[in-house]
Amino acid sequence: MIKQAGDWLRGTQVWKSIFRHGPPTTARNRTMVMLSNVFLHLHPVRARASGIRLSFTWCMGGLTFFLFLVEAVTGILLMFYYRPVAASAYMDIMALREDVPLGIMREIHRWGAHAMVITVWLHMFRVFMTGSYKPPREFNWGIGVVLLVLTLLLSFTGYLLPWDQLAVWAITVGTNMARAHPVVGYEGPGANLLQVNGIALVHSGDDIRYALLGGRFVGEATLLRFYVLHCIAVPVMAMVLMAVHFWRVRKDGGISGPL
Amino acid sequence: MADPTVKDRPVQWPSPWPYDFPVEGTAASAPDKVARVAGVEPAPPVQMTRRSAFGAAFLGWGAFLTAVGVGKLGLVRFLFPNVSFEEPQEFPTAPPESFSRDTVDETWKKNGVWIANVEGSIIAISTVCTHLGCTPNWLPSESKFKCPCHGSGYYMNGVNFEGPTPRPLERFRVYIGDDGKLWVDKNMKCQVEQGTCGDRKFGIPA
Ligand code: HEM
Ligand code: FES
DSSP states (O other): OHHHHHHHHHHSHHHHHHOOSOOTTSHHHHHHHHHTSTTGGGSOSSOOHHHHOHHHHTTHHHHHHHHHHHHHHHHHHHHTTOOOSHHHHHHHHHHHHHTSSOTHHHHHHHHHHHHHHHHHHHHHHHHHHTTTTSTTSHHHHHHHHHHHHHHHHHHHHHHHTTOSHHHHHHHHHHHHHHHTSTTTSTTSTTGGGSEETTEESSOTTTSHHHHHHTSSSSSHHHHHHHHHIIIIIHHHHHHHHHHHHHHHHHHTTSSOOOO | OOOTTSOOOOOOSSOOSSOSSOOSSOTTTHHHHHHHHHTSOOOOOOOOOHHHHHHHHHHHHHHHHHHHHHHHHHHHHHTSOSOOOSOOSEEEOOOGGGSOTTEEEOTTGGGTEEEEEETTEEEEEEOSOTTTSOOOEEETTTTEEEOTTTOOEEOTTSOEEESSOOSOOOEEEEEEOTTSSEEEEEEEEEOGGGTOOOSGGGOEEO
């Protein structure tokens, strides 16, 4: 019965228009499954048994990716209720907790973010401990470092959005670092080299921190900037780099072997 | 190991240039073919020397990269707003007589300064904690500034004495404006620990 239904389904035009290969019963078809799917083709066609062992990878990269997906879905849901405007941001956060159905959504998003930071570090740790950063995987290690920074930036930019005392002061303190950036931060080394007739060209009203905050202080403009960074700019960059990251695992010969 | 269903075929790597996929006709004959199909006379082949091809490529890429570069500059410029809705950096406070001896006036805290009449001069103290940038509170009963973030404490003159901060609060330029009021100019600041606050610019005699 079930087999008949399956055969019928695989014979329909809809099925055939989507899947251009036979059932994955032969090695060739199994290869085709991987190669003819835009998502699967990022993966190696074959994986070493050792690479699949949980004790080797801890599936930490996979867990990080899973958490990224959780964050994307819950984040989009939160966006339906949250307005990045100083007058309403905090109230919207409160409403998400108290009035909106499934107030746990915000907690999932927040705990997921914490978990993702932890798993990305653990993933890096396992890659390091298994020596998987060695040639030919140096480039993927480099991509990974950027992904790590993007993950941390996602947490940092999201931190401001609740717009409570903790948020504003944490971002105030955090972005103060940008003041000390060499040359482009107004308190950084080399900033005073850029002068015209004793007037500093890099000052608190035009340095890198000003561009980041949209002002001298964490304010309305900062909230909007961080919202856009948090919801669009950083996730898009992370998605592109993740695609490259997974593709490179395949191109570098699949997951590395045990030591 | 080898998959029997996939035919072994020799793979050349790196593949030779030009790639070994079949090309119909040659580059030279292709325009003829198009012309023949369209039923018109083939255009005379464009004569291009190696040198002029190089020049054209140089120009083309040069123009393209310049455009991209200028576009990037525009992108960076876009991040700097022309109009800021923050409190102005230079503003009047009150006539100097209104600041009595050994007091801290909190009226302009929203502009980022305390006006203090201390040690014989009137100074404008920055409200930014020199530890990590929170805003301390002025505690009149204890006569000190106390930061809620990590507990740094400062005397009335802004000099630190407790907590993690490594240095005193900064001071801004002050002057008597044409209106007789004390003006604060936050574009210029001094640091006590660097000895830059001795200047008259940063404190007028009370
Ligand atoms: C958003 C963050 C990241 C995601 C989603 C991610 C995802 C993955 C996945 C799914 C794998 C397959 C193997 C596994 O699961 O362990 C992998 C492998 C790898 N990752 Fe990441 N990763 C991230 C960040 C990083 C970081 C921070 C590094 C190191 C700096 C890194 C370096 C590598 C390397 C070198 C491999 C190949 C390992 C091997 O072949 O054994 N990745 N990554
Ligand atoms: S920021 Fe004031 S004590 Fe840390």
